[in-house]
Amino acid sequence: MVVVTGLSGESYDVDGEPFYAAGSRSVQYLCRDPRGQQRLYKLYRTPVTAPDAIEWARQAMLFGRQTMAAADAAGGSTGAAAEAVNWPIDLIQHDSSLIGTVLPLIPVDYLQPDGRPRTLDQLWAAPGQTAPYFRAGVAIRLSDIIRALEDRQLVHGDLTPKNVLWQAAAPLAYVIDTAGLAPADRVRDRYRDRYDLATLVYRTLLPDTAGPPGVPWEAGVAPASLDPRVRALFDRAFGNGGFGPDARPSAAEWGDVLRVVYGAASGPAVPTVGFAPPATPAAPAGWSGPQPLVSYQPAPQPDSSNTALKVILGVLLVVLVIAIGVGVVVLSGKSDSKNKASGTTTTTTTATTTTTAPPTSTTVAFDKSTLNQQATDKTPFTADAMLPQSFTDSKGVVFTRRSTGVKDCVAANMSQNVKTALQNNKCQQMVTGTYIDQSDKILTSLEVFAFPSNTEAEAIYNGLKGQNQTWDVWCPTQGVGASVCQSNLDTLWAATYSSWGRQQYRYLYEAYSLYISLAVDTSLAPNLDAPSRTLLQLVGPDNYWKPR
Numbered sequence: 001m002v003v004v005t006g007l008s009g010e011s012y013d014v015d016g017e018p019f020y021a022a023g024s025r026s027v028q029y030l031c032r033d034p035r036g037q038q039r040l041y042k043l044y045r046t047p048v049t050a051p052d053a054i055e056w057a058r059q060a061m062l063f064g065r066q067t068m069a070a071a072d073a074a075g076g077s078t079g080a081a082a083e084a085v086n087w088p089i090d091l092i093q094h095d096s097s098l099i100g101t102v103l104p105l106i107p108v109d110y111l112q113p114d115g116r117p118r119t120l121d122q123l124w125a126a127p128g129q130t131a132p133y134f135r136a137g138v139a140i141r142l143s144d145i146i147r148a149l150e151d152r153q154l155v156h157g158d159l160t161p162k163n164v165l166w167q168a169a170a171p172l173a174y175v176i177d178t179a180g181l182a183p184a185d186r187v188r189d190r191y192r193d194r195y196d197l198a199t200l201v202y203r204t205l206l207p208d209t210a211g212p213p214g215v216p217w218e219a220g221v222a223p224a225s226l227d228p229r230v231r232a233l234f235d236r237a238f239g240n241g242g243f244g245p246d247a248r249p250s251a252a253e254w255g256d257v258l259r260v261v262y263g264a265a266s267g268p269a270v271p272t273v274g275f276a277p278p279a280t281p282a283a284p285a286g287w288s289g290p291q292p293l294v295s296y297q298p299a300p301q302p303d304s305s306n307t308a309l310k311v312i313l314g315v316l317l318v319v320l321v322i323a324i325g326v327g328v329v330v331l332s333g334k335s336d337s338k339n340k341a342s343g344t345t346t347t348t349t350t351a352t353t354t355t356t357a358p359p360t361s362t363t364v365a366f367d368k369s370t371l372n373q374q375a376t377d378k379t380p381f382t383a384d385a386m387l388p389q390s391f392t393d394s395k396g397v398v399f400t401r402r403s404t405g406v407k408d409c410v411a412a413n414m415s416q417n418v419k420t421a422l423q424n425n426k427c428q429q430m431v432t433g434t435y436i437d438q439s440d441k442i443l444t445s446l447e448v449f450a451f452p453s454n455t456e457a458e459a460i461y462n463g464l465k466g467q468n469q470t471w472d473v474w475c476p477t478q479g480v481g482a483s484v485c486q487s488n489l490d491t492l493w494a495a496t497y498s499s500w501g502r503q504q505y506r507y508l509y510e511a512y513s514l515y516i517s518l519a520v521d522t523s524l525a526p527n528l529d530a531p532s533r534t535l536l537q538l539v540g541p542d543n544y545w546k547p548r
Contacts, residue, residue: 132484371545401433448508449508449510
């Protein structure tokens with residue numbers, strides 16, 4: 001028995017004999033974590049020494065730990081698509097080299113009776129044994145899983161049928177071999193996953209299209225009998241009609257279209273997780289060891305403002321305002337000096353149009369006090385749950401949501417007092433969103449921060465009150481609003497803007513508005529106050545639990 005200690009600070013009891021030693025890149029051992037749970041330890045045959053590769057592995061490990069902790073907090077699997085990734089959950093280092101990684105065991109439902117993985121090519125090899133609705137369900141679930149990676153701005157890099165597993169009893173999928181996870185902006189082909197996903201979806205929906213034995217499958221024109229909405233996605237994915245790689249559909253697009261086309265397919269009852277829209281769980285606090293995640297640039301989605309450039313907000317002089325008759329504390333204020341800016345980029349992902357409504361009751365009123373504690377707050381920490389699709393400000397101007405994302409709380413360019421406050425109060429994740437008015441003149445950026453309880457949320461609010469603070473503002477990288485974050489910094493600093501904040505339940509909200517033209521005219525300030533102040537009253541868990 002050997003004991004190794006991970007980057008998380010946890011130790012693992014490793015079996016003396018290998019579990020699997022035939023791999024070309026690693027030797028695998030069974031091990032147990034401090035809670036007695038069995039894990040898999042991969043000891044690399046060649047240690048990783050490149051600092052960038054080690055940092056990418058650390059980011060993936062943090063995502064894995066957050067995902068597993070969310071499931072543990074819920075008492076088991078939540079059904080979230082992110083849980084269907086075989087994330088690394090710890091790293092083993094020696095000196096400055098990465099020598100191994102710790103992974104969860106593959107769930108037994110994805111294994112054959114002899115213990116070998118049930119891979120996707122086995123589903124294709126026997127198309128008559130699975131009904132079309134079942135294969136469509138697997139394709140939908142796989143789209144959700146890859147969307148979970150895209151939401152985290154990660155590229156898998158090796159989405160082959162051998163690395164996608166499926167269940168025999170339900171249309172569910174599981175992605176393995178995550179050693180190559182990397183930030184989308186650091187890989188040679190950031191659209192590789194989108195091509196591979198389209199190929200897997202095609203072969204899963206149309207398993208009879210395989211060529212003769214020994215002849216590699218090649219993408220072609222989808223059959224005319226296929227639904228035109230699905231066929232259009234395949235054309236974009238495979239370059240039919242002159243489409244380039246940047247036009248390949250995102251995983252979110254695949255999930256949305258497949259649900260519309262196949263979600264109502266006839267067949268026996270299956271677990272709702274196979275057809276339900278994806279959810280991104282909030283990252284719980286309590287993990288020790290590595291520093292919080294950094295954000296990576298994404299592969300932008302065509303025809304959609306799905307990414308954001310991060311710009312440092314300037315000095316905010318915060319003023320406490322009491323919301324009369326509302327019962328919440330409102331944090332509001334304007335800056336008395338101009339913004340500083342940065343060209344650092346961070347991703348967001350356009351929210352899906354399909355949303356699962358929260359449970360409702362006709363006999364028991366919803367207890368909003370449950371929103372004060374993570375243990376009792378059942379609100380999904382997603383853009384669809386936290387942010388309205390659109391809103392009308394106090395001047396009657398309509399704003400529409402253009403891009404969103406879920407990411408880590410702490411960003412490198414935040415002021416140190418903000419970073420410290422977020423870390424000390426165990427900020428878990430933030431949802432970001434950008435809104436643009438109907439005339440394409442005003443951009444309103446929003447951040448929603450989640451904490452373990454209202455105690456921490458109130459503590460950061462009260463602790464930062466009156467201090468100079470540097471937060472972030474978000475804008476699309478494509479289309480209307482992108483110019484804001486691409487502008488000359490001096491011009492940006494001089495622009496008139498309005499910024500407001502609010503604390504409610506276990507959440508903290510920050511809104512920021514300015515003219516896309518970066519106009520400098522204090523008489524325009526009321527036009528900026530209206531959307532930023534209005535939006536703060538519409539975001540948060542109340543957006544999810546409102547009567548429907």
